[in-house]
Amino acid sequence: MDRAHAIHLLSRTSFYAHTDRVDQIAAMDAEEALTELVDNAAAPEIEEINFRNVYQRSEYEDFNDMLTREMRRLLSPASGLRDRMLWFWHGLLTSAFSKAELPALVWRQHRLIARHAMGNFRTLIEEFTIDPAILIYLDGNYSIASDPNENYSREVKELFTLGRGHYTEQDVKNGAKALAGWYVDGFPEREGQRFDPNRIKAEFLEEWAFKGSLEYLGETLEFDGSREQHKKIIDRILALEPKPGFFPSAEYIVTKLYQYFIHPVVDEASVARLAALFKAEQYEIKPVLKALFRNRNFFASRHSRVRFPLENLLSIASSLSARLTDFDFETYFHETGQVPFDPPNVAGWPVTRPANQRWASSSHTLSRARLGLVAYDLSTRNAVIRAISQSSDPVLETLRWTLLTDVSEKTMTELRNAANRIRERRFRARTLLALAIASPEFALA
Amino acid sequence: MKDSKSKTISRRSFIKIGGFSVALVVASNPLMKAFARPDPSGPRRLLILEQNGGNDGINTVIPYSSEGYRIYEEIRRQMALPYGDLLNLENGWAFHPSLQQLALRFKAEEVAVIRNIGLKDPHRSNLSHFDMMEKWRAGNPNGFSQTFGKGWAGRIVESLATTSPIAALSLSTGVSPMLLDTEQAASATSSATGMLDIPEEIHDAFREAMRRMAEDESGLPAALAAARRGLRGASNLSDFLLNVPDGTSEESETARLGQYAANIFNFNDWVRVIHLPLSLEHDTHIRHLPTQAYNLSELDKGITAFFDTLKPEVAADTIVATMSEFGRRVEPNGEGGEDPNQMGTDHGTANTLFFVGRRVKGGLYGEDPDLKGLDPDGNLKASDNFMRVEASIAAFMGIDPEEIGLGSETFDAFRPST
Structure with missing residues (x-):
């Protein structure tokens, strides 16, 4: 594989963006790379954290600890496609820390998604539906069948599985009944009381649950009030086939995958083929991923979407071997509106074209330029600064380390101008890095 | 030079809105200046306060007549606001108790209350946040696919034909x-966002390299x-x-941002439209009453701080408009049992919005919900389409709403310059 292809494959499938990894991939052919990337990927290992009592410090301190832990994990050389998939799901199957409140519950949900990130979508959405954090976030918590809360019933169809247009308001109401009966147990009785967040769990009360038959997505379903009955709802959603061979749930998920991994504007024929494969493989995720990376549009889509803030930060930190502490990443996440584990609303971080272009707004550009100035301040002992300083062509060396291929003439001219203007080698290297990161091309995946 | 894409689209494209064929003028149209009416006063400005998630209009402006309140109390049950707490507007309606300053402004005839706004066609209306947001933001009942990806406020800004860079x-x-x-x-999150602390050397x-790398060229791929x-x-x-x-x-984040918006308008005449999405939880499926009381007090503080900070000569030609993708369900959901503070309400339809400012003709507009x-x-039936709100704002800004695809219906809610 040539270097440009290897850069594209790496930058779309990993947060880890070191030039050495590019060289490893470039040494493989495309099929070898796919085997390495997809087949050999295990579920991400997310360690268990013992949240003895979340209020041992403040919940925000505990949250920031959690965030730091996750950023370190994503920056390790072991980080790869599995972590990409984990964060793909976080952008789609949302729960916000600001409403779920307990770091312990957010972390537990993180581990749940990680277990299935490259596994089976049916299993993932079934377990997700009764996860404590989502029960709180979308108000399934204490929803009672006689007068249920519609929030999760609507969003599971609109945002997590089907998309609009495939269900009625009556389906929303009936789904809400069938999904009722759950609550999250283990919270303290009064404020300030010590409690063990590890013991908080989702509980089901049969007397709050629905018993009887309901019309749902065009079929009559029977419910006996059991704690497994959410699975009937998921089954029906995934089986929905308004036209022969057309499964809206399969199309919905592969559309999101296509927009995330290939191009924000989808190719309808590709999506239809991928959806058929997803359904045929019974919602197994790996076969679809392989097909995505073999799609003829994959390598043609270099620089077709704007990188989101998390990608920018991780790409800069890993490609320059910088330390996480070099960046004020909490401020960066807040000012860009992409705080991991805390999406702005239930739509998460959408991957449609309008949502994608928003990441190129002026405020995001300033945030990225500021990350470039962090690179400017890197120690002169940094290996990348040294390599660029010592190179006979510091501009090309800068582009090599920042994984920038095919930059526009304008960007190239500005880098060359800067290189010619500055005599001192290390000062020149630092300036080139900052400019490369501020360049429009760096904003693109 | 503008985006290359717009050049390939004909200057006038005819699109369908609600069965009428109207002309949508695409950006960068050199004829655009012709549509801007001569501006006898200072530049008109607009602050849009977005209540994302769906503010509950039913508990924002409440029937105050004894019969009206009786019906309201019966249907809202424990979620009905106590009669004695309401702020009487002396026209058969009342404000939520959190809207104290806004009620004073209403008495000064500087608040237009626009009621029962949504989509009249029940087949186009729906209860999805994101679909309704898209319709509102596109200024079209079918969303961005019908507006060449341009939003309603963007079409106003482009029609203003100012040379301001922002x-x-x-x-x-x-x-x-x-x-x-x-x-x-x-976009900016605060003035700190404007600062790039570039080392002096x-x-x-x-800065020069940033400026040059940013120059536009025709034929660029969309992302670049x-x-x-x-x-x-x-x-x-x-x-x-x-x-x-x-x-x-x-004391209040919304007030701080209101002051900041006013400072931007006061500084010079570059910025004509500020969009401020309120960082508040309006999607009150649970704990509706305490959450909305807080939200509306923030709104009240934000509007007050904004006008208190504006220079009088700027305030003379500036309005605030609130927007929300939909209202809430009329009846509460079953959340929280009988505890009024825990009760919630699901997604709804028609909603109540405000125009505020000295150029506003105070009063009630639209039909009673x-x-x-x-x-x-179980939802309200809208009596006016949301485009009528956007068209009214366009007209205030001096732009013919029909020319930018917002239709010809407006509310006559503004006075000529004083």
């Missing part, structure tokens, strides 16, 4: 879709064009916002 600003983590693909639209060269536009906005913004003071309120005549899902 004519519209989202005070948010990104440019709002209502300003999507608009060359002169930028590279400052001038770095967007990235270059972002860099252009970033360059313009750093120079501008460095000089605009932040808001100072420590009919709490008895609900649709089959």
